[in-house]
Amino acid sequence: MAQVTRRSFLGTASLAAAGAAMGPWVLRAGAQAGPIKIGLVLPYSGVYAVLGESITQGMELVFARENWTVAGRKIEMIKEDDEMQPPVGIRKTEKLIDSDKVDILTGPVHSGILMGMRDKVHSSKTILIVSNAGADAISRERCSKWIFRTSFSNWQPNQPMGEWVAKHVAKDVFIAAPNYQAGKDQLGAFKETFVPAGGKLVGEDYPKLGETDYAPYLTKIRQSGAKAVYCFFSGSDAVNFVKQYDQFGLKQSIKLTGAGFLTEPDVLPAQGKSALGVITGHFYTPLLDNPTNQRFVKEFQAKFGGKMPDGFACQGYDTAEVIVRALKAVNGNTQDKPKLVEVIEKSEFDSPRGRFRFDPKTHNVIQPFIYIREVREVAGGINNVPIDKVANVTDPGTGCTLPRPPPLPLWIMHSPPQVVASCRFEWFAMPGDVFAQALNGLAYGVLLFLLSVGLTLIFGMLDVVNLAHGSFYMLGAYAGLSLIAGTGNFWLALLVAPLAVGGIGAMIERSCLRPLYRRPPLDQVLLTFGFIYLFEDLVKSIWGGRIRSIPPPDMFSGSVSVLGAIFPSYRLFVIAFGLAMAVLLFLLIERTRLGAIIRAGVFDAEMTGGLGINIHRVFTGVFAFGAALGGLSGVIAGPIQSAYPSMGVTILIPALIVVVVGGLGSLKGSLIGSLLIGQAETFGKAWLPEASMLIIYVLMAAIVLVRPQGLFGRPLK
Ligand code: PHB
Numbered sequence: 151m152a153q154v155t156r157r158s159f160l161g162t163a164s165l166a167a168a169g170a171a172m173g174p175w176v177l178r179a180g181a182q183a184g185p186i187k188i189g190l191v192l193p194y195s196g197v198y199a200v201l202g203e204s205i206t207q208g209m210e211l212v213f214a215r216e217n218w219t220v221a222g223r224k225i226e227m228i229k230e231d232d233e234m235q236p237p238v239g240i241r242k243t244e245k246l247i248d249s250d251k252v253d254i255l256t257g258p259v260h261s262g263i264l265m266g267m268r269d270k271v272h273s274s275k276t277i278l279i280v281s282n283a284g285a286d287a288i289s290r291e292r293c294s295k296w297i298f299r300t301s302f303s304n305w306q307p308n309q310p311m312g313e314w315v316a317k318h319v320a321k322d323v324f325i326a327a328p329n330y331q332a333g334k335d336q337l338g339a340f341k342e343t344f345v346p347a348g349g350k351l352v353g354e355d356y357p358k359l360g361e362t363d364y365a366p367y368l369t370k371i372r373q374s375g376a377k378a379v380y381c382f383f384s385g386s387d388a389v390n391f392v393k394q395y396d397q398f399g400l401k402q403s404i405k406l407t408g409a410g411f412l413t414e415p416d417v418l419p420a421q422g423k424s425a426l427g428v429i430t431g432h433f434y435t436p437l438l439d440n441p442t443n444q445r446f447v448k449e450f451q452a453k454f455g456g457k458m459p460d461g462f463a464c465q466g467y468d469t470a471e472v473i474v475r476a477l478k479a480v481n482g483n484t485q486d487k488p489k490l491v492e493v494i495e496k497s498e499f500d501s502p503r504g505r506f507r508f509d510p511k512t513h514n515v516i517q518p519f520i521y522i523r524e525v526r527e528v529a530g531g532i533n534n535v536p537i538d539k540v541a542n543v544t545d546p547g548t549g550c551t552l553p554r555p556p557p558l559p560l561w562i563m564h565s566p567p568q569v570v571a572s573c574r575f576e577w578f579a580m581p582g583d584v585f586a587q588a589l590n591g592l593a594y595g596v597l598l599f600l601l602s603v604g605l606t607l608i609f610g611m612l613d614v615v616n617l618a619h620g621s622f623y624m625l626g627a628y629a630g631l632s633l634i635a636g637t638g639n640f641w642l643a644l645l646v647a648p649l650a651v652g653g654i655g656a657m658i659e660r661s662c663l664r665p666l667y668r669r670p671p672l673d674q675v676l677l678t679f680g681f682i683y684l685f686e687d688l689v690k691s692i693w694g695g696r697i698r699s700i701p702p703p704d705m706f707s708g709s710v711s712v713l714g715a716i717f718p719s720y721r722l723f724v725i726a727f728g729l730a731m732a733v734l735l736f737l738l739i740e741r742t743r744l745g746a747i748i749r750a751g752v753f754d755a756e757m758t759g760g761l762g763i764n765i766h767r768v769f770t771g772v773f774a775f776g777a778a779l780g781g782l783s784g785v786i787a788g789p790i791q792s793a794y795p796s797m798g799v800t801i802l803i804p805a806l807i808v809v810v811v812g813g814l815g816s817l818k819g820s821l822i823g824s825l826l827i828g829q830a831e832t833f834g835k836a837w838l839p840e841a842s843m844l845i846i847y848v849l850m851a852a853i854v855l856v857r858p859q860g861l862f863g864r865p866l867k
Pocket of ligand 1: 198259260261262282283284285304332383384385411
């Protein structure tokens with residue numbers, strides 16, 4: 151054993167002591183030499199996925215310009231998908247702060263997520279630069295020294311619009327927005343100046359965020375006598391609302407106006423000509439003729455395959471610009487947070503939107519201008535053309551006294567983050583629209599049938615709860631999109647896309663599902679769950695994350711009057727097509743030998759196999775057929791709803807509800823269940839909008855309580 155001499159002991163001890171004393175400095179220098187970590191909490195899936203993508207791209211443009219290095223330190227972006235759900239957003243925020251130890255945080259898009267993140271950010275003294283979510287409270291009673299916002303407060307684009315719409319568009323206005331904090335904030339700001347300017351609200355609705363069928367609301371708008379609509383919708387909601395508004399023939403008679411997000415370039419290509427004439431308020435349009443914007447548009451298009459930048463990309467660009475400038479000012483030292491806050495507060499530069507600066511009282515951006523823009527066809531494209539503007543729009547910041555945030559009043563601490571409007575029961579007010587709503591419910595119900603029938607057949611025969619069924623719907627929509635783009639023929643797409651999806655279904659059944667039949671059901675559920683993510687990524691890599699829409703065939707592009715109710719002719723076609731499919735499927739299952747085999751298989755697959763029928767081949771065929779029906783419903787739904795990568799997940803819940811209500815494996819159950827749910831949801835939205843989803847769940851629970859096997863299912867063993 152080596153001898154520890156007095157000299158070697160002293161030498162080692164003194165080195166250790168010196169090391170201990172120097173440790174923090176050495177460590178700090180080491181940490182400072184490492185990368186600067188920027189955490190992004192953004193939606194990369196769901197209704198606002200396109201917004202998350204644009205914000206990220208805007209940031210990447212600036213960081214790439216700096217070669218991903220500032221003050222000698224590498225920039226590292228850590229992206230987290232908040233999935234548009236506050237609990238997920240909060241969890242991801244905690245991970246970025248506590249585990250990744252990010253230097254600066256940015257995001258989110260959704261106001262509810264921002265409200266949820268706020269306390270963690272504030273108490274951990276993490277610098278958050280909000281790159282979209284507009285929750286007004288963050289510039290008011292919930293402001294924080296550590297939080298800046300480069301995007302907007304929800305108040306900013308809407309408050310100037312109230313007076314403008316009353317003066318220049320109409321006095322009788324119907325307002326609508328998704329039912330969550332941003333919707334309430336934005337319409338609240340509109341009302342603030344609309345009513346004092348002589349405006350009258352003739353109706354108000356709050357559909358759920360992520361709504362895909364606005365028919366019940368559009369019927370109410372028509373009945374309300376409104377001369378104009380003012381609304382806030384964004385992402386895929388904006389595409390669906392604007393397209394369906396046009397399909398219902400409202401555009402000609404009731405002027406559509408709203409917050410600028412309604413017609414930003416992220417959604418304009420999918421909305422197409424439906425958006426022409428829509429008037430909105432926003433701080434940006436790619437048509438601004440300042441040199442910074444011209445360079446921004448050019449560089450953005452060059453880097454991102456010709457994509458037109460939108461306001462969200464501008465927000466990302468400004469967020470990264472604030473970060474880069476602040477880091478340069480502190481020479482890359484991210485540890486002195488108060489110093490970093492001080493320099494961020496002083497940020498001032500030329501942004502694509504004009505001169506950028508923060509309001510020191512709230513840390514919210516002062517909008518150089520809110521532009522009133524009209525969607526027009528200009529220079530060969532559809533774009534937002536400024537027609538008026540209001541300068542220096544600054545959030546009132548009521549209740550915010552930076553740098554010291556006030557203590558929270560008790561009532562805020564104990565109230566839920568979102569103010570839920572009281573229920574309104576309106577059917578006495580408009581009995582005349584019962585027929586129109588029933589027609590809306592029928593169209594929706596038939597769509598649900600086309601979607602759920604494949605799911606129920608697969609379950610009935612194979613005993614597999616195929617969670618990837620929504621993905622088949624999505625693949626059908628995208629395959630249809632490409633086929634229509636390539637051939638210009640909707641009918642060909644309606645034939646070929648389901649065949650292709652059926653082929654994919656057959657491959658999945660043979661290669662992945664078959665080995666799992668003898669395993670516990672959970673294994674199959676997990677496998678099909680995995681396919682949801684696989685197909686979502688596949689769609690993103692082939693078609694990109696953009697929202698797309700499928701044009702209806704020319705012969706069904708207008709609207710017609712049905713017993714006085716104006717109804718899109720394409721929806722009438724959907725009703726006829728869906729009911730014809732129901733009859734055909736019924737004949738196939740009840741009247742053919744193949745149908746008899748399938749029915750026998752649903753009843754007892756093993757016994758059917760014992761009769762000498764190649765049950766494996768039947769299984770593959772049924773799975774492929776179910777998948778093809780899913781694909782078919784995707785093509786059929788395309789002209790009504792838009793196509794976006796997570797559309798399959800959105801539609802899965804109502805499809806599962808139909809299957810449970812109708813009875814697993816029953817064709818009749820799928821039809822009756824769909825029509826029932828279609829009517830319940832439509833009338834629920836029209837008459838009890840705040841409780842429309844609840845109605846469906848209550849209906850399902852009631853049916854399952856009385857008949858656990860569903861309306862037409864076999865009694866449970
Ligand atoms: C928000 O939730 O604050 C929000 C979301 C999308 C927008 C604007 C605001 O386009």
